[in-house]
Amino acid sequence: MDPVSSSVPKKVANFGVPWESQYGYAQAVQVKDTVYLSGQLSHDKLGNLVAPAALDAAGKPVDFSAMEQQMHQTYLNAIELLGQFGASLDDVVEETLYVLDVDAAFAAAGKVRKLMYGMDRPQCASNLIGVARLAFPEQLVEITFRAVLKPGSSL
Secondary structure, rough: OOOHHHHHHHHHHHHHHHHHHHOOOOOEEEOOOEEEEEEEOOEOOOOOOOOOOOOOOOOEEEEOOOHHHHHHHHHHHHHHHHOOOOOOOEEEEEEEEEEEHOHHHOOOOHHHHHHOOOOOOOEEEEEEEEOOOOOOOOOOEEEEEEEEOOOOOOO
């Protein structure tokens, strides 16, 4: 069976940042009425991290006070990607936050999520998971999203 002709139709989106080709992945993929966003982080249009954490001599973050700024930029990047599919945070049904410090993330997430979703109880399932390391040493948070498009928006 030809794997190319048997694959499900997909639409993909990228930012054009260097690590997309280095690692080899799409930032977002739409299959039917669902859009899957790869782990998003706090980079600007040029691929520079926004509010990078200060590191110690061993390359580990020493301060988690930038968690809120990183989280805010991460949501802005997700909004931009979702827009390429005609979607918004209103269409998100699940998100997973991967964080280096659960306490700092929990404190920041309530404020940032309410602001970004525009409501006190965002209408999506949410997971907050503590991890030992993320893609970049200065990175404190990475968020994945799954959105379901309105009827008639699928491929």
